[in-house]
Amino acid sequence: MQKERIVGKPVFRKEGIAKVCGAARYIDDFSLPGMIFGATVRNAIPRGRVLNIEFGPGIPWDEFTVVTAKDIPGKNYIALINQDWPCLADGFVNHPQEAILLLAHPDRQLLPLAVAAVRIEYEELPSVHSIEESELQQTIVWGDDNIIKSYVMEKGDVDAAFALPEIVIVKGEYSTGAQEHLYIENNGAIAAYSERDGVTLWGSLQCPFYAHKSLLGVTGLPEDKVRVIQVETGGAFGGKEDYPSMIAAHAVLLAMKSGHPVKIIYDRMEDMAATTKRHPSRARHRTAVTKDGKLLAADIEFCLDGGAYSTLSSTVLSRGTIHSGGPYYWPNIRVRSKAFATNTPPHGAFRGFGAPQSLFATERHMDRVAKAVGLTPEEFRRRNLLRTGETTCTGQVIRQQIDLEGWMESALDHAGYYEKRARFDRENTDSLRKKGIGLAVFLHGAGFTGSGERYLNSLVGVDATAEGRVRVLVSSTEFGQGTNTILCQVAAETLGIDYEVVEMAPADTSVVPNSGPTVASRTTMVVGGLVHSAALGLKQTLIASGLLSEPYTSDAFQNAAKSYIAKHGALCSMSRYQAPPNVYWDDQKYSGEAYAAYSWAAYVAEVTVDLTAYFVTVDDFVALQEVGRVLNPVLARGQIEGGVAQGIGYALYEKVVWDRGLMMNNQMTNYIMPTSQDLPPIRVFFEEIPFEYGAYGAKGIGELPMDGPAPAILNAIAHATGEDFNAIPLLPEDIAERLAARTSIAKEMAAV
Amino acid sequence: MSARRFSLCVNGVERFVDVPPMARLLDVLRHELGLTGTKEGCGEGECGSCSVLMNGELVNSCLVPIAQAGGASILTIEGVGEQARLHPVQKAFLECGGAQCGICTPGMILATVHLLGKHPRPTQEEIHEGLNGNLCRCTGYMRIFEAVEKAACAMESGAME
Incomplete structure (x- = not known):
């Protein structure tokens, strides 16, 4: 698998020189x-x-x-x-x-x-401004009932499982705020x-x-x-x-x-x-588990605040619903989900697209279920993580050879988890700076949900210019994630030519075909796969024409392309999406192959909660993931680190303050994102199992790192303080209020 | 407000502009002088995208009225290096993945040039502090920190040659 020359290498960003020179032209520069x-x-x-x-x-x-x-x-x-x-x-x-x-x-x-x-x-x-107000349906502000979309996803017999004897039932409610x-x-x-x-x-x-x-x-x-x-x-x-x-x-x-x-x-x-923000959410979990910590059933209610118009809420809700089960094997699970309308600017797409919301709830809840049955967070997860051959909550069989237990163990090792957990437990008693370490294990589906990719029916082209340069023709756009670089790497690798010979055609609807939207962690895996097949077609055309024979150099390829164009006028190859085989999805029952592939991760956060200022610092962060083949290690690392930073902001800093649907802190002065002084070392590790149907084995990567930081950090804070905080963003004042209440209760108890 | 003539030395060249005294240095650079490499992110001195060096100091050009910049020497991203001859800081950002979407990059590079002027071999803490006025939403800063260290090494060995 290491025979590739360009894929898997840290080649420079295509538009990188223009960006570091300030020559890249953004809209206000025109x-x-x-x-x-x-x-x-x-x-x-x-x-x-x-x-x-x-x-x-x-x-x-x-x-x-x-x-x-x-x-x-x-x-x-x-x-x-x-x-x-x-x-x-x-x-x-x-x-x-x-x-x-x-x-x-x-x-x-x-x-x-x-x-x-x-x-x-x-x-x-009259207007409504929260999920709670909207679900009361006293004021109807959208449709007949304020419900933009609802789903019921069910596997097994949930009610029967909850009726079993000798089980432990754990309930919890979790909420997440809007994020800019x-x-x-x-x-x-x-x-x-x-x-x-x-x-x-x-x-x-x-x-x-x-x-x-x-x-x-x-x-x-x-x-x-x-x-x-x-x-x-x-x-x-x-x-x-x-x-x-x-x-x-x-x-x-x-x-x-x-x-x-x-x-x-x-x-x-x-x-x-x-403009739009991440949907606020509320999740209510009820979990049935055996006394020795085996998950039996989940009954989950997951709600989003969609804002005033439906925009993309139905699809955000869909992804959030499907990710509600997390990376666990559930014999029985039911998720009832609703997106409610409120008189707030419509909430929209944001990296993770519903999954950060539902996975926050699930991963926070799993720590609480573990505690209820007397297990450590890692031992409880070990007993329930999905294994190859088992089915997800949509009934999708995991065919990929996964090792979630091994990956979790590896992340824990990198973090020094066992030693730290024991040490913090020992040392916290006498300290006003409480240390904690927490874990989140999760998954993220790559590409559009369910039948989405089939409806998109994406089309991609690769062509050559009269000068013998190769162009990638896609509507997939670059906005920092590395589309230009990755797709040129795939084309150059496939054609057996130099990376420098390949360029992106302008993302202009009069020039490029519709390769679908640049969303859903689909560009590398899905569009990259189409670039690969279009490039193969181009190469085969040149070879069949007799102008090129293998093996060849990059120069020979360019000369052959030039000759072909001189003779035939144009050299272009197109490729259209075809679903991988044996993929079925039932939109009514919400069952089947929800995603062509999942990426998997185990994140570990180490925190200090300062009980003088109630401030939380994240001291160390380990992000281990399996994303299929990594096509560009520098770009991939950058995606993970950036996503983790955004996730840390989501958990601890970024609070949208609303006044009846109006954002009151709409400035960088009072909406706080992490600066260079607010972040821990973000230590990134990749496991690589090539995915058969992705470009050179790649799966999705961009959204995954948004899902794990918030639950890992809140789990670490629970470890540090002994308090369950179940809502984000978690600001110092929230911690102060809770711990002050705890202190006054303790005083009252002592006085009795 | 009526326009007045101001002179300033931008990237080593003396330039004259006729603008109101409260015109922002950012707008003068972008609109009057066509130097669009300097970016506006927030317009209130929080994000640092509009960072330039003014008489060697790092400033947010969105907060500097031209009246305060008259006669000053300004370094913008266009004066740091050229596409064919990158400055070691630009080269390090390219190699380490310090630029993703690129909008904070010009300001971040100027902050780095400024930092390395003060601390040729900065500690981690000096790097974190030196860049704390420049927000990046893409990278999580890790690739940028690496780029700063790499640039420091390159500039030190360059200086010894």
């Missing part, structure tokens, strides 16, 4: 002749009717282009799964920060003043329009064809009159999957009405307040 600037006037109330809009004094309104819902030539929605998300609110508003009207002007500095001068009069209606993506580059787009060429949209985005689909609906233009181009994108993490389609539509509407190219760039406060 300008077009005659370009003017756009801004958005937003709703100020949670829910209600718009009664009147007044353009206040002191602004030269005749110089402005103003767009309202009435100016939309096509349909007034941003197309995702449903069609309920308005491009511009039309008389009725459902969440703070909803876009009501758009302004454009040549003077960028004048726009904020103009936005502030628009006065909107409302009739406010905080990509360092804010959202932005530039649109141009002419009757001849139609619409062209440049943007900071993940999914050019999602924006393309939305623009077709909003403009009513035919497919060939809408072109979307992704430019260098400064971070995304899921946050540029859904919302950029909205900004694209806004820029396009302003460009069509004004006759000028229009640039919209959000500032940080607007980006944080108005």
Whole structure:
């Protein structure tokens, strides 16, 4: 397996030199002749009717282009799964920060003043702002019942298992907060329009064809009159999957009405307040376990706060539901899940996509079940981890040769777990700085859930230019994760040519086929696999033409490609997705092969809880995972470390403060993410078992590291303090409050 | 506010701009001088994406009015190195995977250049502290720390040659 020349090697990032020189061009670095600037006037109330809009004094309104819902030539929605998300609110508003009207002007500095001068009069209606309020159904704010989507996933006979004698039942409730993506580059787009060429949209985005689909609906233009181009994108993490389609539509509407190219760039406060975040969640677990610690049954209720429109909530809920069982063998399991509507900006895609929420609950709960049956966290897991040949909670047979017990043991060894756990237990009694060590074992499904990849039906191309260079043709985008590099590595390896000879075609819908969205940890595994087969086709074409014979050098390949193009005009090979064999999925029963492959991990966190300031520091972090073949060790390591850092933020720092659907701390000053001084050494270890159907054995990697840090850290805090904290983010004030209560109870007991 | 003429030395070249005195140095660099390598992340001095060196000190150019930068010597990412001749810090970031999405990278590289100017062989603590004004959401900083150490070694051996 080590015979590859390029795959598995730390080749440099394709666009790396441009990035380290500041030459990479992001959306705000572009300008077009005659370009003017756009801004958005937003709703100020949670829910209600718009009664009147007044353009206040002191602004030269005749110089402005103003767009309202009435100016939309096509349909007034941003197309995702449903069609309920308005491009511009039309008389009725459902969440703070909803876009009501758009302004454009040549003077960028004048726009904020103009936005502030628009006065909107409302009739406010009752609104709901939490899962609890929404499920009461006293105020209906979406559909007939506030339920955006629900699933029931069931395996075995759960009720019968709970009725068995001699069992232990453990209950728990867990919750997670919203999380802001905080990509360092804010959202932005530039649109141009002419009757001849139609619409062209440049943007900071993940999914050019999602924006393309939305623009077709909003403009009513035919497919060939809408072109979307992704430019260098400064971070995304899921946050540029859904919302950029909205900004694209806004820029396009302003460009069509004004006759000028229009640039919209959000500032940080607007980006944080108005765009999507990770869904808040609540999970209730009821677990039946034998006295010797064998899991019998789970009865889980998993709920998400979807926000005001359905956007991607049904698919986030789906992934969260399926991951609720964690990496354990459950003879019986039932997960009932619901996504509720609230009058909050719609929650959206964020790295992990529902799995960090449900796995937080499961892995925190498993520590509590272990304790209830008198086992250590690791011994309890050892007795229940999935093994090859067993079935997941959707009934999917694990065919891959996995060794979760061995991997967990290996992570514990790297962390020095046994020695530390014993030492901390000894030393904590006399110290105001309580030390703890905690574990999380988990899995993450790669690619779209269930039948998703079949519906996507992705198409990929590899072609050659007249100069004999090779291009990868995909709509899969680079936003830091390494798409450009990995896909070029796969093409170069397959073709047997130098990495430097391969480049990415621009992510431009008029140039590349639709290889699906850049989400769900699918790019390396699924799209990489298609690049591999398309490249094989290209090579076979050249060999069959007689212009190339094996073995050959990179130069010989280039010369053959040049000759072929001179003779035939073009050299291109396409490849379309085919599902791996024996894969079935039942969308109704929620059973079958939920994912083509799972990646697996065991993470160990070591913490100190300072009982003077109630501050938690993470002192050491071990991240061990099996992700199939690692195609680029530096990039892979970077994905894990970055995901762990984001997970540490999710657990301990990042709190969105809401006031009736409005984010109150929408600044980097008061929404806190980890800095260079807040992180432990993040020690990364890979186990590599090549996956038969992924590119050169690769599986998904990008989302996995988001799932494990929060439960591992909260388990470590439970070890350190003896207190079960079951909600994140866990801030010092939360710890102080709980421990203060514990102290006062102890005092009262002593006084009695 | 009416425009005034300011002169400043950017990447070794004297430049003149006619802008209001409260114009942000960030906007002057990006809009007046076309130096778009300096990025805006938050506009309030938290993220460090707009970091440049002003008279050798690391500053957030979003917080510096041009009136304070008149006559100053400014180093931006464009003046650190070129694509064909990378600065050792740029080379180390490339090799170690210190740049992912790249938006924090120019500021992070300037913070590193500044740090290595003060501490040619920085300790771990000095690295963590020296970069604490520059946020990165992609890397978890580990590849960046490695890049700083590698650059320090490269610059030290370069200086000895």
